[in-house]
Amino acid sequence: MKSSLMHLVPPVSRDRIISQFPKWYTPEACLQFKEHFHAQVRAACQRSTGTVGLKLSKVVVVGDLYVGKTSLINRFCKDNFDRDYKATIGVDFEIERFEIVGVPYNLQIWDTAGQEKFKCIASAYYRGAEVIITVFDLADIQTLDHTKQWLEDALRENEPDSSFIFLVGTKKDLVSDAVCERTELDAIRFANEMQAEYWSVSAKTGENVKEFFSRVAALAFEQSMIKELEKTSGRMAQIGAGNLIKLEKNLMEIPEGNTQASLSCC
Amino acid sequence: MQRRREEEEEGGGEGEEEDGPESALAKSPFQLTAADVYDISYVVGRDLLQLGGGPAVPAAVARLQFRIVRVLEMLEALVSGGGGAAEGRLRAERDGLRQEVEALRDAAARGSAQQLSLGPDKAVIDLTDPDRPRFTLQELREVLQERNQLKAQLLVVQEELQCYKSGIISQKRDQTEKLETESSGNDPGTSKDSKDKTIMKRLFSFKHGK
Numbered sequence: 377m378k379s380s381l382m383h384l385v386p387p388v389s390r391d392r393i394i395s396q397f398p399k400w401y402t403p404e405a406c407l408q409f410k411e412h413f414h415a416q417v418r419a420a421c422q423r424s425t426g427t428v429g430l431k432l433s434k435v436v437v438v439g440d441l442y443v444g445k446t447s448l449i450n451r452f453c454k455d456n457f458d459r460d461y462k463a464t465i466g467v468d469f470e471i472e473r474f475e476i477v478g479v480p481y482n483l484q485i486w487d488t489a490g491q492e493k494f495k496c497i498a499s500a501y502y503r504g505a506e507v508i509i510t511v512f513d514l515a516d517i518q519t520l521d522h523t524k525q526w527l528e529d530a531l532r533e534n535e536p537d538s539s540f541i542f543l544v545g546t547k548k549d550l551v552s553d554a555v556c557e558r559t560e561l562d563a564i565r566f567a568n569e570m571q572a573e574y575w576s577v578s579a580k581t582g583e584n585v586k587e588f589f590s591r592v593a594a595l596a597f598e599q600s601m602i603k604e605l606e607k608t609s610g611r612m613a614q615i616g617a618g619n620l621i622k623l624e625k626n627l628m629e630i631p632e633g634n635t636q637a638s639l640s641c642c
Numbered sequence: 643m644q645r646r647r648e649e650e651e652e653g654g655g656e657g658e659e660e661d662g663p664e665s666a667l668a669k670s671p672f673q674l675t676a677a678d679v680y681d682i683s684y685v686v687g688r689d690l691l692q693l694g695g696g697p698a699v700p701a702a703v704a705r706l707q708f709r710i711v712r713v714l715e716m717l718e719a720l721v722s723g724g725g726g727a728a729e730g731r732l733r734a735e736r737d738g739l740r741q742e743v744e745a746l747r748d749a750a751a752r753g754s755a756q757q758l759s760l761g762p763d764k765a766v767i768d769l770t771d772p773d774r775p776r777f778t779l780q781e782l783r784e785v786l787q788e789r790n791q792l793k794a795q796l797l798v799v800q801e802e803l804q805c806y807k808s809g810i811i812s813q814k815r816d817q818t819e820k821l822e823t824e825s826s827g828n829d830p831g832t833s834k835d836s837k838d839k840t841i842m843k844r845l846f847s848f849k850h851g852k
Contacts, residue, residue, distance in 0.1 A: 385801050386810060469793070
């Protein structure tokens with residue numbers, strides 16, 4: 377009906393089409409074991425032909441500086457890797473389009489600065505995160521210790537139990553298999569305490585990167601579908617009824633109320 | 643460093659440093675001579691002059707503070723038993739001098755900030771440094787927001803461009819009369835330009851149309 381507002385998009389690339397639920401990395405730190413999408417979600421997706429608009433989930437990536445947050449996102453969204461370190465200023469974002477069980481779906485991935493001086497800018501973007509990805513460097517164990525603080529900061533801006541949490545060890549290519557396994561033991565313990573799902577990845581080689589984000593997208597998609605089904609219980613779920621991508625400026629703005637609150641932190 | 647040297651001077655006593663005017667400060671107040679008082683006066687005066695500026699200011703302030711306190715302690719010792727009124731006056735005078743030294747120290751800190759170590763919540767900005775910080779957090783916030791909005795629009799434009807390239811949009815738009823009127827007069831040579839215009843128009847309508 378509001379076709380003038382609809383943004384026409386090219387077809388989703390083949391490797392962003394998800395029909396089977398992507399598998400976890402390790403069963404020892406895993407958010408769910410199911411191999412299929414929820415039956416109700418599947419059914420709702422099949423009913424939703426002629427979708428108007430697109431569903432969008434917000435993902436926030438946090439962690440120490442130089443652990444490779446930007447590299448991880450760039451490997452997935454642009455399939456490239458830059459050897460040179462360039463600190464992220466404040467925040468950046470990418471939008472990645474998927475098609476999950478036949479339904480167009482977008483991840484809005486917020487890349488935050490790890491440098492302390494940008495914390496009060498970046499933290500204003502934590503609110504409303506459906507997924508929180510805490511990142512550490514497998515070759516620098518201290519950065520793992522700091523993930524708890526990063527998560528705490530991100531959770532403070534969100535409703536309790538409203539976000540999926542992931543713990544990701546990066547630079548897998550830089551450590552030997554033995555070191556990686558040893559560090560993973562610690563990381564899995566951390567992940568369990570944080571109620572997070574654990575993944576080891578390498579942005580440089582691309583190992584596990586696509587698998588990881590597919591898992592993120594699938595979990596977030598199913599969750600938001602279930603929420604929508606609950607909201608419209610009785611009525612037929614109308615996919616895309618909420619959270620339309622709009623070109624209006626509010627998409628990129630700090631959520632309301634946050635600007636004021638964050639002023640006091642600096 | 644400076645402190646330690648002062649202590650050495652004080653502890654070293656009459657022996658090897660008798661010649662220097664500073665040694666007068668190390669003496670017992672009851673053994674002071676007129677010459678000693680002139681020495682002290684010279685030392686204090688010299689330090690006061692150094693407060694005028696230059697890299698030695700912080701050290702000079704510290705030294706001066708130490709010396710004035712020492713002088714006042716001597717005076718205090720000399721007049722002790724000399725009656726409550728005199729003692730009270732001297733105390734007031736000492737406190738006044740202390741305040742003055744503090745004020746001087748602050749002034750020196752402002753004047754030659756780069757030489758002073760400031761508190762943990764302070765930073766030094768070299769106004770001649772072309773790379774010095776000069777924008778506020780709020781300004782950075784605004785620039786980032788604007789950048790994010792522009793990037794969002796760019797993503798939309800890129801996707802639409804891809805649609806044009808693959809022919810998706812022109813097919814759909816053929817069904818609307820608007821496109822027909824817009825594209826009717828086009829020859830192949832100018833078609834690219836007009837397509838770009840259409841994207842911009844569409845973008846524009848996104849912004850203002852709702």
